[in-house]
Amino acid sequence: MLQIKPILVALKRHKAGTLLIALQIALTLAIVCNALFIIQQRLDRIARPTGLDETNLLTIQNRWVGVDDEKTGSLVRADVQAIRELPGVEDAISINSYPLRGGGWLTGVRTNPDAKKSETHTTQYFVDDHALATMGVKLVAGRNFRSDEITEIDPKAVVSAPQIIVTKTLADKLFPDGSALGKVVYVDDGTQPSTIIGIVERLGGPWNSTWSDTFLDNAVLEPYQLTGGGTSYMIRSKPGQLAAVTRSVPEALYKLNRMRVIPSERGVRTYDVVRSQAYKSDRGMAILMGVVCLVLLGITAAGIVGLTSFWVGQRRKQIGVRRALGATQRDILSYFLTENLLIGIGGVVVGALLAIGMNLWLVTQFEMARLSLLYVLAGVVALLLLGQGAVLAPAMRASRVPPVEATRSV
Amino acid sequence: MSGMFIHNLQLGIFSLRRNPLLTALMIMSIGFGVAASMVTFAVFRVVSGDPIPQKSSQLFVPQIDNRGPQYNRNGEPPGALNYTDALALMRAHKADRQTLLYPVSMSVMPEEAHRMPFKAAGYATYGDFFTMFDVPFQYGSPWGAAEDASREAVVVISRDLNQKLFAGENSVGRRITLDDRQYRIAGVTDHWDPKPRFYDMFNGRAYAEPAQVYIPFTYAMDQQIETYGNNNCGSGGKRGDDRESWLRGECVWISPWVELDSASKVEAYRQFLNGYAEDQRRAGRFSWAPNNRLRDVHQWLDFQHAVPPESRISLSLSVGFLVICLVNTIGLLLAKFMRRAPEIGVRRALGASRADIYGQFLVEAAMVGVAGGVLGLLLTGLGMLGVGMVFEPQIARLAHLDLSLVALTLLVAIVATVLAAFYPTWRAAQVQPAWQLKSN
Numbered sequence: 001m002l003q004i005k006p007i008l009v010a011l012k013r014h015k016a017g018t019l020l021i022a023l024q025i026a027l028t029l030a031i032v033c034n035a036l037f038i039i040q041q042r043l044d045r046i047a048r049p050t051g052l053d054e055t056n057l058l059t060i061q062n063r064w065v066g067v068d069d070e071k072t073g074s075l076v077r078a079d080v081q082a083i084r085e086l087p088g089v090e091d092a093i094s095i096n097s098y099p100l101r102g103g104g105w106l107t108g109v110r111t112n113p114d115a116k117k118s119e120t121h122t123t124q125y126f127v128d129d130h131a132l133a134t135m136g137v138k139l140v141a142g143r144n145f146r147s148d149e150i151t152e153i154d155p156k157a158v159v160s161a162p163q164i165i166v167t168k169t170l171a172d173k174l175f176p177d178g179s180a181l182g183k184v185v186y187v188d189d190g191t192q193p194s195t196i197i198g199i200v201e202r203l204g205g206p207w208n209s210t211w212s213d214t215f216l217d218n219a220v221l222e223p224y225q226l227t228g229g230g231t232s233y234m235i236r237s238k239p240g241q242l243a244a245v246t247r248s249v250p251e252a253l254y255k256l257n258r259m260r261v262i263p264s265e266r267g268v269r270t271y272d273v274v275r276s277q278a279y280k281s282d283r284g285m286a287i288l289m290g291v292v293c294l295v296l297l298g299i300t301a302a303g304i305v306g307l308t309s310f311w312v313g314q315r316r317k318q319i320g321v322r323r324a325l326g327a328t329q330r331d332i333l334s335y336f337l338t339e340n341l342l343i344g345i346g347g348v349v350v351g352a353l354l355a356i357g358m359n360l361w362l363v364t365q366f367e368m369a370r371l372s373l374l375y376v377l378a379g380v381v382a383l384l385l386l387g388q389g390a391v392l393a394p395a396m397r398a399s400r401v402p403p404v405e406a407t408r409s410v
Numbered sequence: 411m412s413g414m415f416i417h418n419l420q421l422g423i424f425s426l427r428r429n430p431l432l433t434a435l436m437i438m439s440i441g442f443g444v445a446a447s448m449v450t451f452a453v454f455r456v457v458s459g460d461p462i463p464q465k466s467s468q469l470f471v472p473q474i475d476n477r478g479p480q481y482n483r484n485g486e487p488p489g490a491l492n493y494t495d496a497l498a499l500m501r502a503h504k505a506d507r508q509t510l511l512y513p514v515s516m517s518v519m520p521e522e523a524h525r526m527p528f529k530a531a532g533y534a535t536y537g538d539f540f541t542m543f544d545v546p547f548q549y550g551s552p553w554g555a556a557e558d559a560s561r562e563a564v565v566v567i568s569r570d571l572n573q574k575l576f577a578g579e580n581s582v583g584r585r586i587t588l589d590d591r592q593y594r595i596a597g598v599t600d601h602w603d604p605k606p607r608f609y610d611m612f613n614g615r616a617y618a619e620p621a622q623v624y625i626p627f628t629y630a631m632d633q634q635i636e637t638y639g640n641n642n643c644g645s646g647g648k649r650g651d652d653r654e655s656w657l658r659g660e661c662v663w664i665s666p667w668v669e670l671d672s673a674s675k676v677e678a679y680r681q682f683l684n685g686y687a688e689d690q691r692r693a694g695r696f697s698w699a700p701n702n703r704l705r706d707v708h709q710w711l712d713f714q715h716a717v718p719p720e721s722r723i724s725l726s727l728s729v730g731f732l733v734i735c736l737v738n739t740i741g742l743l744l745a746k747f748m749r750r751a752p753e754i755g756v757r758r759a760l761g762a763s764r765a766d767i768y769g770q771f772l773v774e775a776a777m778v779g780v781a782g783g784v785l786g787l788l789l790t791g792l793g794m795l796g797v798g799m800v801f802e803p804q805i806a807r808l809a810h811l812d813l814s815l816v817a818l819t820l821l822v823a824i825v826a827t828v829l830a831a832f833y834p835t836w837r838a839a840q841v842q843p844a845w846q847l848k849s850n
Binding site: 016017020021023024027028030031034035038063065066116117156157229258259261280281283284285287288289292295296299300302303305306307309310313314358362365366 | 432435438439442443446480481515517519526527528529589590636652653656719720722723724727728730731733734735737738740741742744745746748749796799800801802833837
């Protein structure tokens, strides 16, 4: 077992360098812990399922130009009909919004019409009887809409539909005992009762920012087709035909009628593109944090190598004396490793406190979650190992200082 | 003096070349630290700027709580007004200037039959809008109060739209068709696109494409032109069954702005808002104490979180990053300078003063700073290409490496390195000539 006391005495003579390395380790630990935590949170968000079968899915934004709002209903019907008949198309719907689109309808739901406040919020999707098949959403209870239940409606006049399909998350929230199917709820803060005729396994909301996290998987499907200035089309292609359909559908739509704008940006997107654009900043943030962590660890390691090399150079004579007095190469090596470990421990203790403090600040500033101590622990281990790794080369060099060095003048 | 400086430069170059590894480590450390800070700062500069510096303390958003404590969010009134309250503020006319606005999206029908119609986004607002927000005009002028009152079909178009439709000629007085209505062109704005778009924060269009058309609010209401933006009915409000009941209801969708150029007027306007809310309570519409806000541009941008959290997190992290790089540089410089203690001892013994030692080592540090700055500049340039990965494309487009940022990068690198060098230099200057000579 090594004597720690002589190391501490020696460190006292190098206060500045010791403090600098410890400080650097502390700051690096604080930033790396929080950065890793942010990365993990962002990756968790990106991995959230939408409930859709996302392969072979295409979305199109359509806005009518110079058409009276009342007349758009028949145009949408004609569009959907034409799309469904195209080769390579499995099914298609017109819908007001879709998961991760970023913009849609949000409303309150309650089980008691006299209750003053809604029990929860939910996304509203207005669809027809082809929606479940097109989106690839799984019905886990009850039934789909029938085609005779679908009605056309002015968006300003939407009242809760007599039959609705809800997601399992919403059903369980409203009826925790699992008895939602067939029950009546009140959507839109209206007094119009809606009966739950079906429950789907999962269907996410159109938003992906943190404010919608509490009602992310709450969704209501209502058998309405909205009239008005614009709509979204969701199209499921036959397997392997997505690329062909992506080209043929806009062409067919323009051929059918030119009184429309399909925006050049975000007008025609496969669902893969929708997903990657929705989570672009989350993914970017994770990459940025990752790069910051790597560079930071590299710089800290370089700093340790630099200062330790300096110390080794400075102490060649002392090392020579110790060697001459019988210290083995191993003794010298472990001297420097232990010295680094002591500095490292000092650094990580301060760093762990800094990491927690920094997280508390981030929590108050950005409504982030609390840092799990596991990250701090992982960071502590990583930095101690990094320190040992960085010090290895200069320490090896020190251990090779020959005893004869003691006889030379400095 | 300059001879000494050049001598120091030569000494510095010699010394830096003697320890290429240590020198390279320092330069990289400074380079990475500065680049990380500069890239994130470039974005932060874009998103946190004052969009209308000359007037940001005279323009205010009145907010009226029409939800009550049971339904409002965190006790704050909603970020827009319903039609009733918006109209009441305009009628009261208690500010020097006032306007309402909501976004519209209209189809422009070019006169030539072969050209395709296209969409143009803009705002329905009052004539005061242009004066309040200092909108520059290329041709013509805003419409006046008379056009507001008579609900006339006039339009102000953007320079871009004018270019597209009339090849940039003076089009004042000509007519254009938007949707199925004809408008007389009153004016053409010059380039004007404040970022963030403070006046339309309610609709999340802080970094949207520039507006192309502006039409009178009164005419738009007459023609029942729908809002292209948010319509927030809250969890207690009724959406209404038709347009009439929606208008009379409590859904908020109109952004109001008032101009007040003195503290006393601001106070008077607050009084007026409270009086109005009190009246509504007496009339039975509100059942709660007045809960209003009157925020100026800065407070409004803060309230609406104009600066995306990504930007603030990454800026804070990269400042921390720069600090670590500097701590690292202090350590490396210390090692580098102290390794030369014998040389310093000799120089001191030969008559060099402490000031000479300071000069020599600070110049050496400044050279590391310059090299770090140049590396930092390259890395910043690279980093700017990656900005689009983290931030919205609208924001990424605005962040760029301009001359002021280049200067700032170099300045930060040099100043930071010289600051970092003070402690190691001080230590170097403490080296005693006699002691060093003796042990040598």
